[in-house]
Amino acid sequence: MRALVQRVSEARVRVGSEVIGEIGPGLLIFVCAMQGDSKAEAAQLVHKISRLRIFRDDAGRMNRSVADIKGAALVVSQFTLAADTKSGTRPGFSKAAPPTEGELLYRYFCDQMRQTELPVATGEFGADMKVSLVNDGPVTIWLDTDDRKPRSQ
Template sequence: MRALIQRVGEASVAVDGKTIAEIGPGLLILTCAMEGDAPEQTAKMAAKISKLRIFKDDAGKMNRSLADIGGQALVVSQFTLAGDTSRGNRPGFSTAAGPDEGRALYEKFAADIATLGIPVQTGEFGADMKVALLNDGPVTIWMDDQT
């Protein structure tokens, strides 16, 4: 499983011009299930992300987690995180999980974060989404449990 995590002041997702999800301070988590990923990986990644100390404490140091600040998560599926550009200029996506498996792992990942007491909003799997965000910092973290 791969994730691109962005610390945000706010973020939202729109489909067909209608906002379907929005959060205040927290994390925008773009995620991609990879071929061969197992369901237990989603819980592990959710736990890791919820504990990442990437929010400022009173001294201005990144020392607080999403749970510590009472933040929200916006989880958006993004199969293009599997993009492979090693063989030319057109990315290949053959390492991404298939649609059915990808959807199941995406939904489980979002549920796993919610189980940790973090309010979660989601995008729409497989939809053409417009994602808006106010990146805070900016702070952007790449996670890949394949490496």
């Protein structure tokens, strides 16, 4: 599973003219389920993100988590994180989980984020969404559970 995490002072997601998710200070989390991912990868990613110390402490160092600052999370599905750009100029997305599996893992990820007791807002899986944000820092972190798996030789 992949995630692009941005530290934000605010973020919102619209579908059409309706704001369906909005947060103040916290994390905007774009997530993508990859082929072969399971609930274990989603839970691992939630664990990592919820404890990620990327917020400033009193000394100005990145030493606090989103929970430490009493922030929130806005979780948006984004299958384009699976883009393969190794050849040509048109990205391929064949490594993304099929839509049915992707949606199940996205929903599970969101449910697990809520279990951390953070306020969680979400986008709408598969919708054409407009996301706006104010990136704080800017701080943007790329996470991929595949980076933790042993690679075959």
